[in-house]
Amino acid sequence: MQLKHFAILFFLFSSKLSAQPISMALRHRDPSLERLERAIENDRNPGHINKIGDSFLHVAAKRDLGKQIARLMQIQEINDLYLHQNNENKTAIEIAIKNNAPSAFSALVTHLRADDHIRIDNPQRWSLLHLAASLDRAEMIVALIAKIPVNTEDERGWSALDIARLFKADSAEGVLVKHGAVSTNAKDLAFAHFDEQAYDSWIEDYESPLPKLCEVVDSLHIAGLWPNTYCADS
Secondary structure, rough: OOHHHHHHHHHHHHHHHHHHHHHHHOOOOOOOHHHHHHHHOOOOOOOOOOOOOOHHHHHHOOOOOHHHHHHHHHHOOOOOOOOOOOOOOEEEEHHHHOOOOOHHHHHHHHHOOOOOOEEOOOOOOHHHHHHHHHOOOHHHHHHOOOOOOOOOOOOOOHHHHHHHHOOOHHHHHHHHHOOOOEEEOOOOOHHOOOOHHOOOOHHHHOOOOOOOOOHHHHHHOOOOOOOOOOOOOO
């Protein structure tokens, strides 16, 4: 009887594993292309989405597996998931930018189309260019500019250059200016005049739903550093 139960458990366990050979290949300590090719041949569901909403592109992006991503994108069911967002509303390319995964990013940005309009799930609805600027990813910005207009605005009307200056991302700012970026925020940001407390408050509020943004602007206005017009329509 015990042997029978063991056989059943082994069968169920083996079936569960064999259902996602691509996932196993990508998570293996040696996720070689050869191993991936064998997995692709045996995977009956290449469009699989796991419990946290990750596609195989997300899994590969988290491990910076650029060559593997390039191969996976040749499979139609996976290619169709290029813009898929996981349970945290993140696409694979967003993960590559956030994790500073250059190999994965290079493989994914190749397939980015000008009309994809990927927006980050934050209150300001950043483009990928804004995200890269906030993290000072200069080399990624160069690749993104070929796909996304350099002066694309977020929900507040801010360009990636505005975001680079906000986050003091000097390398990103330099690359953006070199490629013709301009500030699309009509007000002078006057970053040089921010005291540290005001700047920290600004950063904290810009990354969250902005409950105190107008208070920061008003305090700068009182000090004569900001025209009190930014919150007029808020």
